Amino acid sequence: MIDQSVTIQTLLNQQKILPLFYHSNPITSVLITQALYDGGIRMVEFTNRGSSAKECFQALVEARKISMPELILAVGTIATADDAKDFITAGADVLISPFFDKEVARVAKEKSVLWIPGCMTPTEIHHAVDAGCSIVKLFPGNVLKPDFVVAVKPLFSKTQFIITGGVEPDANNIKTWLEAGALATGLGSKLITKQILEKGLYEELQLQTTKLLESLQ
Numbered sequence: 001m002i003d004q005s006v007t008i009q010t011l012l013n014q015q016k017i018l019p020l021f022y023h024s025n026p027i028t029s030v031l032i033t034q035a036l037y038d039g040g041i042r043m044v045e046f047t048n049r050g051s052s053a054k055e056c057f058q059a060l061v062e063a064r065k066i067s068m069p070e071l072i073l074a075v076g077t078i079a080t081a082d083d084a085k086d087f088i089t090a091g092a093d094v095l096i097s098p099f100f101d102k103e104v105a106r107v108a109k110e111k112s113v114l115w116i117p118g119c120m121t122p123t124e125i126h127h128a129v130d131a132g133c134s135i136v137k138l139f140p141g142n143v144l145k146p147d148f149v150v151a152v153k154p155l156f157s158k159t160q161f162i163i164t165g166g167v168e169p170d171a172n173n174i175k176t177w178l179e180a181g182a183l184a185t186g187l188g189s190k191l192i193t194k195q196i197l198e199k200g201l202y203e204e205l206q207l208q209t210t211k212l213l214e215s216l217q
Helices: 002-015 026-038 053-067 081-090 102-111 122-130 141-156 171-180 194-199 202-215
Strands: 017-021 043-047 072-076 094-096 114-116 135-138 160-163 184-187
Touching: 002 017, 002 043, 002 114, 002 135, 002 160, 002 184, 017 026, 017 202, 026 043, 026 053, 026 202, 043 053, 043 094, 053 072, 053 081, 081 094, 081 102, 102 114, 114 135, 122 135, 122 141, 135 141, 141 160, 141 171, 171 184, 194 202
Parallel strands: 017 043, 017 184, 043 072, 072 094, 094 114, 135 160, 160 184
Antiparallel strands: none
């Protein structure tokens, strides 16, 4: 668990963004992920937000074997212990939740899989740290603001924070969070836009991703 956490922290420290998305079509899910990978991304969060989430995630696991060998696959919106078990069995490298849940924490610990819970208060962060979490998702970012990270970072100096919710896909906005003390920021529909999905603009997504990553170095 410790080694996995260090590996993820190192990767996110380099990548600085964590793209996240859900799509109900397995082929489209693979095309999105491949575009992100070809753009330089090495960790993606596929969110468990629909009835076909497991089918689509399995497609990503299979596609990784063929054309994305360095990809770390995280699954987001893990709400129950059963969700955690199912996606670990399917091949998830990391579990991410919108909140802290003791049963999800238990499963992740038993299976030695890194779990990143969502928190919004110092008390919630404390519970996560007490449960062994080294990385915490602060959500929603557009409510908490960078000043919140500045305030809580000294209280949890060994804890790394990923910011999700309301982060803009531009270097200035992301750097504001990084300078406040965040490890990385999650980017969803503002990076993987509705237009990209509807028109299949995967090459555009790849180019935008590469440009954003370069601007953050």
